[in-house]
Every structure is written in structure tokens, then in C-alpha cells.
Amino acid sequence: MKALVVDDSTVMRKVLIGALSRAGFADVDEAADGTESVEAVEKDEYDLVLMDWNMPNMPGIDAVRKMRELGKTFPIIMVTTEAEKARVIEALKTGATNYIIKPFEPDAIVKKIHDTMAKAGKPIA
Amino acid sequence: MEKDIFEEFKASVSELFQNMFDSTVEIAKNDADKNGYNAELVSFVGFSGPGQGIVCMEFPTATALGLVSKLVETDLDEVGATVTDGVAEVVNMVAGNAKARLTEEGAPAVMLGLPTVVVGENYKLQYPKGAKLSEMHFRSSYGNFRMRVSFKAVDKGAET
Numbered sequence: 001m002k003a004l005v006v007d008d009s010t011v012m013r014k015v016l017i018g019a020l021s022r023a024g025f026a027d028v029d030e031a032a033d034g035t036e037s038v039e040a041v042e043k044d045e046y047d048l049v050l051m052d053w054n055m056p057n058m059p060g061i062d063a064v065r066k067m068r069e070l071g072k073t074f075p076i077i078m079v080t081t082e083a084e085k086a087r088v089i090e091a092l093k094t095g096a097t098n099y100i101i102k103p104f105e106p107d108a109i110v111k112k113i114h115d116t117m118a119k120a121g122k123p124i125a
Numbered sequence: 126m127e128k129d130i131f132e133e134f135k136a137s138v139s140e141l142f143q144n145m146f147d148s149t150v151e152i153a154k155n156d157a158d159k160n161g162y163n164a165e166l167v168s169f170v171g172f173s174g175p176g177q178g179i180v181c182m183e184f185p186t187a188t189a190l191g192l193v194s195k196l197v198e199t200d201l202d203e204v205g206a207t208v209t210d211g212v213a214e215v216v217n218m219v220a221g222n223a224k225a226r227l228t229e230e231g232a233p234a235v236m237l238g239l240p241t242v243v244v245g246e247n248y249k250l251q252y253p254k255g256a257k258l259s260e261m262h263f264r265s266s267y268g269n270f271r272m273r274v275s276f277k278a279v280d281k282g283a284e285t
Contacts, residue, residue, distance in 0.1 A: 008239070011211040014197045015145075054217075054237060081221020084234050101225075103144040103218045 001117075001124070002027040002045065006037040006060060007052040007079070012102075016050050016079060019106065023113040024124040034058025038066045046074050047122060048113065051096070053080035053087070061094055068095035075120040077112060079104075128227060131259040134180065134274045137222035141215070142265060146195050153262035158269055160262075165189075166204065167243040168216040169250065176227060176235040177253045178276035182216045188268030195267070204244060213240035219272070253277055 003025045005016045010032075017028050029044065031037035033055040041049070049067070051060040058066075064076055075097035080087075083101045091099055098116045100109055117124050135152070142148045153159050164183030172178045184192070186204055193211030194201045201208055217240045224235045252258060256277035263270050 009210055009214040009217070011193060011196050011207060011214050018198060054239065056239060081218055081224070081237070082234075083221065083225030084228050086234065102221060103141045105144045108144075 001025055001047040001122070002029070003048040003050065004029045004031060004037060004040055004044075004046045005050045006031045006034065006055070006063065007050075008032050008055040009052075012052070012079075016109070019109045020048075020050070020113065022106075023110045025113075034060055034063030034066075037063045038070075041067055041072055041074075042070065048074060048117065049076045050079050051076055053078060053082045053091070061091060064091065064095045075116045077116055079109070130227060130257070130276050131261070131274055133226040134219065134223045134259075134272065135261060137219045137226065138261075138263060138272065140222055141218050145218070146192065146265075146267065148266050150263045150265045153264045153269060158262065158264055159271075162269055163246060164271060165244065165246060166209065166212050167246075167248060168209075168212040168240055169243075170216050170220045170240040171238040172220070172224065172235050172276065173238065174236040174279070175233050176224075176276060176278055178256050178274065179250060179252060180216060180220045180223070180275075181250055181273040182212065182219065183271040183273070184212055185268055185270070188265075188270050191267035209242040209244065213242050216240050250275075 003020050005013050007013050013030050031040050035058045053060040077098045078091045078096045081102045088099050100112045142150045162185040165186045166184045166189045169181035189212050190201050193208045228234050252275035256275040258275045261272045
């Protein structure tokens with residue numbers, strides 16, 4: 001299975017790649033903003049996207065909207081410091097599948113990935 | 126009851142250390158812990174919208190190296206792009222968490238800017254006029270560091 005990590009922080013991308021690896025994803029691509037992420041999903045097939053919210057060029061929420069407009073059905077987990085209830089609701093209405101707030105415990109994000117994939121009908125063995 | 130802005134930032138730092146650094150922080154009390162180091166890396170992020178201000182975190186190199194090494198699970202021994210990016214993410218997470226704590230349900234959210242990092246000690250931040258300023262000194266197993274928070278609620282009548 002293949003995942004895409006979208007975050008303008010290289011350190012956070014490394015953190016998330018580590019979490020994906022622990023969750024069972026061996027193949028992970030990276031994008032540094034929303035624009036790059038939309039280009040990536042147009043070129044490649046993904047089983048999961050982890051998406052930051054606040055990024056230069058195109059914020060994550062707009063990238064989620066674009067991906068859904070493109071007909072992409074893979075699960076998208078927002079991984080963001082945007083913790084207000086209104087933001088969570090906005091993300092889910094826009095097309096995000098799940099949501100985790102930074103800072104998170106290492107085990108929490110691995111569990112979130114497993115839960116999201118299971119709900120999407122693609123459980124990780 | 127009105128929330129104590131600076132207590133919320135302190136709580137945000139504590140939560141970050143618990144969740145991502147498997148550690149705790151405490152407020153430094155003696156002068157050596159407060160000022161006995163040079164803070165060579167400074168990361169800050171601005172707020173706008175219904176609350177305006179800046180949160181600024183100042184790290185000695187050793188503290189920054191320790192924190193970012195933990196995040197990327199690699200031993201880093203010099204300041205480079207990974208370390209500056211890492212301390213930017215630290216202030217981003219502290220500010221984001223505090224922002225959520227300070228936003229009342231149903232109220233418009235405070236907006237966060239993108240974090241900026243300065244390497245070196247000779248810098249000066251211009252805080253928003255009329256904002257309250259607090260300086261907090263922390264001790265942690267990764268080393269000591271400081272945080273300055275400047276924050277003010279914006280009078281809606283003053284926005285027009």
C-alpha cells in the first residue's frame with residue numbers, strides 16, 4: 001500500500017513517515033504543500049493521504065477539496081494544529097476522512113491510520 | 126471565566142513535551158536556569174484575527190538538537206535545515222494548541238501565520254502595541270529554553 005504525506009515541515013514529514021512505516025506502509029511519497037499534493041495524486045495512485053492544514057501555496061483544506069473534485073476516494077487524515085471543533089467539522093465536510101491534532105502521541109497516530117484504513121475497507125494486515 | 130492566556134501557553138508546552146518528547150517540563154526558578162545559556166535558535170509565529178500577538182521560543186543549540194533528534198529519531202549534532210525546520214514545527218505546535226485552548230466554542234478562530242526561525246542572538250521582535258507580554262523559562266530533560274508570548278484580544282470596533 002502506498003501513502004502520501006503532505007506537510008511543509010520536513011521534520012513533520014519524517015515523523016509521519018515513521019508513523020506510516022510502523023503502521024505497515026512501506027511506500028510513502030512526500031509533498032510540501034497542497035499544490036504539490038494535488039499534482040502527486042493526479043500522477044499516482046495512493047491508498048492514504050496524511051494532510052497538514054496550514055501550508056504555503058495551497059492550504060490542506062483546499063487540497064482535500066481538489067482531490068475530492070478529482071474523484072479521488074482514498075482516505076485522507078488531516079494532521080494539523082487546527083484543533084477547534086469548527087475546523088474539524090469543516091475538514092470532515094470538505095472530504096477529510098479522519099482528523100488528528102498535533103501534538104500527538106506516537107501510538108495515537110498509528111492507531112488512527114489503522115482505524116481509518118479499516119473503516120475504508122482496506123485493513124492493514 | 127476568562128482564560129489566563131499565558132497559562133494556556135504553558136499548558137500547551139507541557140502537552141507538547143508529554144505527547145511528542147515523552148518528557149515533562151517545569152518552570153525554571155533560579156537565575157542560572159533562567160539565564161545561564163545563550164539562545165542561539167529562535168522560532169516564532171504570529172497570530173491575527175480576534176487575537177493578535179507573537180509566540181517566540183528561544184533555544185540553546187543543545188536543546189534544539191536534542192528536541193529535533195527525538196522528533197526525527199536520528200542523532201543530530203549540528204544546526205542545519207532539519208534543526209531549524211524542527212524548532213519551527215515546535216513553535217507551530219505550541220501556538221496551534223494554545224490557539225485552540227483560547228478560542229471559545231462558536232467564536233471566530235485566531236489565525237496562525239507560518240513559523241519563522243532566526244539563527245543567532247541578535248534579533249529584535251516588535252510586539253503588537255498594547256499587547257500583554259509574558260516571558261516563561263522552562264527546564265526539561267532536553268535542556269532549558271525560554272518562551273515569550275505577546276497577545277491581545279482585538280476590540281471589534283477597532284478593526285474597522
